[in-house]
Amino acid sequence: MRGLPALSAGPSAAPVDEGPIREALKLCGAHLRFAIIFSAIGNLAYLAPTLYMLQVYDRVVPSGSHPTLVFITIALAAALFLLTYLDRMRSRLLLAAGARLNEAFTGRIFRRALAGAGAGRPVRLNQM
DSSP: OOOOOOOOOSTTSOOOOOOHHHHHHHHHHHHHHHHHHHHHHHHHHTTHHHHHHHHIIIIIHHHOOHHHHHHHHHHHHHHHHHHHHHHHHHHHHHHHHHHHHHHHHHHHHHHHHHHHHHTTOOOOGGGO
């Protein structure tokens, strides 16, 4: 009994249509991974004001400790600065990803829309 022939990925193999989603992920996968990481850290930083108020009422108000108040206020300012920085970086990453996708797909979408309109078919976005 003979085994199955080996599959080769050489030049004789037929090209596989990846589809637009896979192509977009190849183009912007790194951008999206970093944006997800920045979003996760930013979501943790959003807890800082709540934790600040809990600490003020738990530690500072009963003891009247000014050094503790100063320290947790500095920690809050650092967390809010981190939140602002990460949000700005995430926005820049997503803007770069959007520009990259626009550059990659605009021509293809425009050609298909014109071809469909020239043939009298309505333009359907889910078939781009």
